[in-house]
Amino acid sequence: MEGSLVGKWYENAVFYHMYPIGMTGAPRRNEGGETVHRFQDLMKWLPHIKELGCTAIYIGPLFESTSHGYDTKDYRMVDRRLGDNRDFKGFVEKAHEMNIRIVVDGVFNHTGREFFAFQDIQKNREQSQYCGWYKGINFGWNSPYNDGFGYEAWRNCFELVNLNLREPKVREYLLDVIGFWIHEFDIDGIRLDCADCLEFSFMEEMRRFTNEKKADFWLMGEVIHGDYSRYVKPEMLNSVTNYELHKGLYSGHNDHNYFEIAHTIRREFDENGGIYKGLRLYSFVDNHDVDRIASKLNVPEHIFTVYTLLFTLPGIPSIYYGSEWGIQGRKEGGNDDPLRPAVDIEEALLHPDNPQLLKWVTLLGRIHSQEPALADGRYQELLLTNRQYAFARILGEEGIVVAVNNDDRPAELCIREPLSGKSWASLIDGREPELQDGSLRVTLAPGESQIYKLK
Incomplete structure (x- = not known):
């Protein structure tokens, strides 16, 4: 991959999350039989993913399984409902040609x-x-x-x-599986399913093993509750799912309570005492296990500010397929199928449910890729009310100020200037806020976001 082996690629990545059994319309049960080659359909998504500014794909589950993908039958075989091993190898090669990394599901807590x-x-x-x-x-x-x-x-x-996982032969078998996927397909990382159920010593052994195989191999764990710093450390995982922020991003809007989001970020990443300061957690607004963000928000227009915060707050942002144009979906009891619908990408892009949202997410992806402060900058809270929130991401002499308004009326904000400069300009529309007494004075329309950069 051109220019991709220098540094830690995952620290400034934007992820696209693909659930292939659902998005291709594959049968929900694997009855055996003939292999059906659906990776050609998945290949059609790659230009769109690139256009969004995504630099990595989390795709899975892929192992041959009985139903939803997490009841593994064969760890060395791509699920026949999607294709064969050669198909997936071609998918990875094509993604790498486009400078997109590939991370797969590692289902190591249980088998089918x-x-x-x-x-x-x-x-x-x-x-x-x-x-x-x-x-x-x-x-x-x-x-x-x-x-x-x-x-x-x-x-x-x-x-x-x-x-x-305390049985040495099980560990040996699973590490051999990981080595097979690295050697055979050249994958760039693994998302560990149910990482909060795995033995810590096994994850440490996995870290040592993958370091020897591929120096910049990314290990990310699915962790819902608890202390994320127990998992994210040099000898274990690079990242975990930030479910704490996920909850705040939607309920902070539904309750008109930006204090919830700001408190979460202050607790996690504040430069003075944030418990996860310096860690890169995996941020998301929805995924294959939780209701779609478009179905969770009381005010549909809030989806724009939700995505603004996803892309600008500390963390590695990810997009779940189809949510960038507002796909709806709620669990039906224990049935997750509504969260995992089939999508014809060509038809969807011709007639997206919410074309303005698609444009907005694409713009945010471009801004994130062009502004290193959004990946590496320290976080500084600048203004906070129930319905307005402003913060800075500062990297050396570079500064970004983000302001959002979840009110149903315009808001006039006086935002403390985090860095002194000649002027600031919006990366959204080029407008320059008024500078007065060390503050940025801006007016945000209902549901508006702004991202300002120090000129």
Whole structure:
């Protein structure tokens, strides 16, 4: 990849999140049978992803599985509903030609019931050499599937059998799988499913292993609750999912309470005492497990300021496929399918649900790529009310000021100037705010965002 092996590519990345089984319209059940080559459909998304300013793709799950992708059958085989290994290799090569990195799902906390080790236990019971591969195997119990033995399942979903990551042979097997995906496909990173369930020592071993394979390999963990700094450290993971900020981004708008968002950022990243200061957490407004942002907001127009904050607050921003033009989707009980619809990318771009949002997200992606302060700059809060919020990202002598208004009426703001300069200008429309007594005086329309740069 041209110019991509210098420095840590992931620190200033913008991610695009693809859930391939859903977006290609693949069957929700894998009944075996013939391989269907759907990567040509996924390939059509790459120019759009590049146009958005995204520099990396998180795609998955990809392992051969029984249903939703997280009930793995074969770790060395691309799911036949999507294509074969050669198809995926071509997808990665094309993405790399476009200077886009590829990160895949690593589903290492559990397997499906059709995985070879579990099937061997079903067949050979106490004599199986794989009894130690899973947690809680007990031949005095029974499972809901009437296996004649019990086992530990992820959140009592018994189609997902928890692996025993304290078993050396399981670790050896999974590290060999990771090496296979790096060697065979040249992937650039792994998003660890259920990282908050994994053994810390296993993640540390994974870090050492991947460092030897690829110096800039990115490890990101799905962590919902708890102390993110327990995971993000040089000897373990590069990043985790920032669910705390995700919650604030939508509820802070729905409640007209920018204090929630600002408090989260102050707690996490403030230059004086932020508990995650210096860490690069993975930011998102929706994904394949939570309702679409367009369906969560009480005021649809707030989606513009939500995305402004996603791209300008500290963190590695990501876009979930289709949300850049406002796709709707809510869970239906335990059914996640509404969050993972099939999309014809060519038709969607001809007739996007919200063309103005698509333009806005594209503009934000361009600004993020052109302004290093948005990735590397320190955070400084400048103004805060329930309905208005302004902050700076400062990198050396470079400064960016972001201001947002979630009110239904115009707001006149007096924003403390974080750096003294001749003038500031909007990266959105070129307008220059009035400077008076060390403050930027601006008027924001209802739902308006502005991003100013020191000239």
